[in-house]
Amino acid sequence: MILNYSQPLEVTNLTSWLDSTLRGSLSEFWVLLIEFVIVGALLLAAYAVIALILIYAERKITAFFQARFGPNRVGKWGLLQSVADMIKILLKEIVKINRSDRFLFFAAPFFMIVASMLTFGAIPFGKALHAIDFNIGVLYVTAVSSLGIIGVLLAGWSSNNKYSMIGAMRSGAQFVSYELSAGFALMTIVVLAGTMQFSTMIEGQRYCWNIFNGHISSMIAFVIYLISGHAETNRGPFDLPEAESELTAGYHTEYSGLQFGFYYLAEYLNMFIIASIATTVFLGGYLPIQVKGWVDFNGIMDYIPSYVWFFGKTAVLIFLSLWVRWSFPRLRIDQLLNLEWKYLLPINLVNIVLMVILVLTGLTLTDLLPGIF
Amino acid sequence: MRSIAKYFSGLFIGISSLLKGMSVTWRELWTKKVTQQYPENRDTLVISDRFRCELVMPHDENNEHACTACGICQMNCPNGTIVVTSQMIETEDGKKKKILDTHQWDLGMCTFCNLCVITCPSDAIKFENTYENAVFTRSKLVQKINHEGSKLREKKKEVKPVEAKPVVEAKPVVEKKAVEEVKPEEPKAE
Numbered sequence: 001m002i003l004n005y006s007q008p009l010e011v012t013n014l015t016s017w018l019d020s021t022l023r024g025s026l027s028e029f030w031v032l033l034i035e036f037v038i039v040g041a042l043l044l045a046a047y048a049v050i051a052l053i054l055i056y057a058e059r060k061i062t063a064f065f066q067a068r069f070g071p072n073r074v075g076k077w078g079l080l081q082s083v084a085d086m087i088k089i090l091l092k093e094i095v096k097i098n099r100s101d102r103f104l105f106f107a108a109p110f111f112m113i114v115a116s117m118l119t120f121g122a123i124p125f126g127k128a129l130h131a132i133d134f135n136i137g138v139l140y141v142t143a144v145s146s147l148g149i150i151g152v153l154l155a156g157w158s159s160n161n162k163y164s165m166i167g168a169m170r171s172g173a174q175f176v177s178y179e180l181s182a183g184f185a186l187m188t189i190v191v192l193a194g195t196m197q198f199s200t201m202i203e204g205q206r207y208c209w210n211i212f213n214g215h216i217s218s219m220i221a222f223v224i225y226l227i228s229g230h231a232e233t234n235r236g237p238f239d240l241p242e243a244e245s246e247l248t249a250g251y252h253t254e255y256s257g258l259q260f261g262f263y264y265l266a267e268y269l270n271m272f273i274i275a276s277i278a279t280t281v282f283l284g285g286y287l288p289i290q291v292k293g294w295v296d297f298n299g300i301m302d303y304i305p306s307y308v309w310f311f312g313k314t315a316v317l318i319f320l321s322l323w324v325r326w327s328f329p330r331l332r333i334d335q336l337l338n339l340e341w342k343y344l345l346p347i348n349l350v351n352i353v354l355m356v357i358l359v360l361t362g363l364t365l366t367d368l369l370p371g372i373f
Numbered sequence: 374m375r376s377i378a379k380y381f382s383g384l385f386i387g388i389s390s391l392l393k394g395m396s397v398t399w400r401e402l403w404t405k406k407v408t409q410q411y412p413e414n415r416d417t418l419v420i421s422d423r424f425r426c427e428l429v430m431p432h433d434e435n436n437e438h439a440c441t442a443c444g445i446c447q448m449n450c451p452n453g454t455i456v457v458t459s460q461m462i463e464t465e466d467g468k469k470k471k472i473l474d475t476h477q478w479d480l481g482m483c484t485f486c487n488l489c490v491i492t493c494p495s496d497a498i499k500f501e502n503t504y505e506n507a508v509f510t511r512s513k514l515v516q517k518i519n520h521e522g523s524k525l526r527e528k529k530k531e532v533k534p535v536e537a538k539p540v541v542e543a544k545p546v547v548e549k550k551a552v553e554e555v556k557p558e559e560p561k562a563e
Contacts, residue, residue, distance in 0.1 A: 065398055069408050327398040328391065343384060 009305040012128040039131050043121055047269060054268040055082040057315075058322060065326040089264075092257035097159060100254065104158035109255070109262035111151030116266045116273060118144040123276045124198050126286045126307030137198040138190055141277060142183050145232075148266065149175040152241070152251050155263075159254040167250025170333055171234060171241035177340040178228040178238075184348040185225035188217060188355045189281050192364065202285035207292050209284040213365050217355040222282045224344050224351070226320070229274035231336070233267060236325030240333060275317035279310060283317075286310040292372060425485040425500035428455075428478045430518045437526040438519055440497035442473035446489035454483045473519055480506060481514035 018038075022031045056071070056079065063070025071078030097105060122141050124130040134140070149172060156168020192214045193201045201210075211218045231238040234250075242250030252263045279285060286306035290298045331339070358364055365372075409418070420426075432438050442459035458474040476498075490499050498518070508514060 064406075065402050067401060067404050067407050069406050069410070323395060323398060323402075327394045 009303075010127055011305075011307070015128045043117070043131060046125075047117060047120055048265070050272055051265045051268045052082040052086060054272055054318070055085070055264075057318070058268070061319065061322045062326060065323070086261075089261040090258060094257040094259060095254075097161075097254045100160045101158035104154050105254075106259070108151045108154035108158060109259045109266075111154060112148050112266040113151075113262045115144055115147035115151065116269045118147070119273050120269060122198070123273065124202060124280055124285055124310070125276075126305065126310050129286075129307060130199065133197065133199050135195075135197045137201075138186050138196040138281070142179070142186060145270070145273065146175070146179055148270065151266075155255070156251040159251070161254055163247040163249075164251050164253050167241045167243075167247045167253070171251060173333070174234070174238065174241065174336060175232055177337060178231040178344075181224055181228035181340060181344045181348055182232060184345070184352060185221040185228065186277075186281060188221040188348075188352050189214070191352065191355050191359055192218065193281075198280055198285070202280060202287055205284040206287055207290055208366055209282065211282040214355055214358060215365060217351055217358055218282065220347065220351045221355070222278070224348055225278055225282070226274075226317070228340075228344065229278065230321055230324065231340075233270040233274055235267070235271060236321065237328040237331050238336060240330055240336065243330060271318060271321060272314065275314045275321065276310070278317050279313040283313045285313075420502045420504050422502055424502040424504065425487060426504045426506055427480070427501050428483065428489070428498055428516075428518055429501045430476060430498050430520075432520050432523055433526065435526075436520055436523045438473070438497055438523050439495045439526055440473045440476060440519065441495055441525060442471050442476075443494060445492050445494060446498060449488045449492045451486060451488065452482050452484065454479045455489055472525055475517050476519045477515060478518050479515045481511060 019031070019035070022034060026034070059081070060070040060078070071081035074080045074084050096102070119141055122132040122137060122144075124133065132140070152171045152175070153168050156164045156166075156171070159165070189201075189210050190196055192210055193204050195201050195204070204210075205213070211222050214221070230236050234241050241247075242252070247253070252260055255263060286309050288298075288301035288304055288306070288309050290301060362368070411418070430438050430440060440457075442457055444457045444459070447455045447457045456475075456477045458477070459471045460474045461469055462472055464470050485500065487500060
């Protein structure tokens with residue numbers, strides 16, 4: 001009850017009200033069915049809406065980095081630009097490529113979109129806004145987000161096009177390499193948090209975010225996770241699978257209309273997913289900034305709803321990724337693999353050992369300064 | 374040993390140079406945007422005075438111009454953009470005189486080489502920087518640049534001080550009638 005009083009903007013109230021109303025008149029089976037459908041529809045809607053917002057934000061921020069204005073003709077400040085783009089992409093013809101592997105060609109975008117959709121469901125957006133939460137959440141996210149690469153490889157293979165093939169192969173090499181780093185970086189934090197479940201992991205960060213709790217080791221893991229996440233989403237300096245100067249558009253060269261839209265959507269959503277997992281794992285997820293002992297401050301911070309905290313932190317990380325993207329030139333494939341295999345991976349392995357030592361010897365911040373954190 | 378030191382120094386040099394690059398883009402993020410918002414910024418848009426957009430014939434407040442219809446601009450035009458048509462009239466004192474009928478300029482064919490303006494002996498035409506020249510039909514590109522009902526500016530009779538040296542007039546429109554006048558830089562027409 002005190003929660004209801006102090007956090008009037010949370011959706012917990014709405015969801016619990018809905019649940020109790022449904023249970024009042026329907027049997028367990030129908031309640032669950034209705035709730036599953038609602039959750040699925042909401043997730044799909046959020047998927048599309050977040051992608052549209054991200055596309056707009058990306059174009060705007062990109063423009064600001066290049067001293068331009070970005071889209072500013074459609075709607076106020078160009079706010080409707082990505083909606084217009086979406087309508088355009090929906091109306092475009094889906095071209096059937098001659099001598100392509102028809103079945104795989106059409107199946108490939110679905111792998112991409114399903115993989116990112118599955119990961120999307122596991123993200124805790126806020127209190128009570130968490131569709132899939134079970135005890136191996138981190139493992140689940142790592143596993144299903146890697147399915148996307150199958151879509152990329154299939155697209156490159158089935159297009160029957162050299163550019164697509166090379167792009168897909170590069171993407172495969174890149175993804176397999178960097179997934180290793182991303183997994184290890186997450187593992188470092190699993191060692192620290194002692195759990196793989198996102199909700200418990202978040203609750204454990206109430207007064208001290210994981211990035212501070214494991215200090216040096218966490219920081220390194222955070223940076224490595226951001227770098228490898230960036231590389232996994234084929235963006236920024238790591239976008240050589242779709243290097244337009246060499247490969248026209250890489251693995252999605254032959255795609256048009258909605259199928260291309262799937263790839264486009266999945267690219268932006270993957271950026272969001274990477275940022276939100278980093279938020280959840282390192283930056284305390286949807287929890288507000290809380291300091292032990294400062295009751296008034298904590299109350300005020302608690303008043304801001306949890307989804308605002310979540311999207312705020314995620315937005316900061318997305319901005320960071322855009323900043324990186326527009327700062328650095330594209331890597332060559334050998335430089336890319338050098339970075340992973342010669343730098344990130346060894347550092348990461350040492351880092352895990354360091355984290356284990358920190359945790360076992362009680363050198364984390366919560367152990368060192370229990371009064372403050 | 375050397376290679377290990379190189380590995381770590383390379384790592385840290387790399388990180389510092391990446392951070393330097395990010396600081397540059399961070400500053401760039403806050404710089405003033407350079408994009409010209411064209412149709413909206415019409416009022417503040419600065420077009421250089423020397424920018425040649427449209428051939429005009431300046432007319433004064435009496436609707437008089439300086440063109441003597443000599444046709445030099447037409448002769449000098451490299452691609453036949455200018456057509457000067459003249460007519461012969463008889464002045465009241467019985468002299469025959471050529472006056473300008475129409476001075477027609479085709480924007481669509483003009484290369485803005487400025488030869489007509491340079492060679493005009495009377496400085497009757499010039500290029501203006503009115504830059505919005507788009508029209509919907511090609512026929513509108515052909516313009517008559519002398520105004521309706523305009524006529525040649527008559528040379529005023531000036532009473533000059535005796536000791537005054539011959540002055541090069543700023544407006545060298547020469548009238549044959551002004552016989553007593555010291556001739557100011559007679560254009561070498563014909």
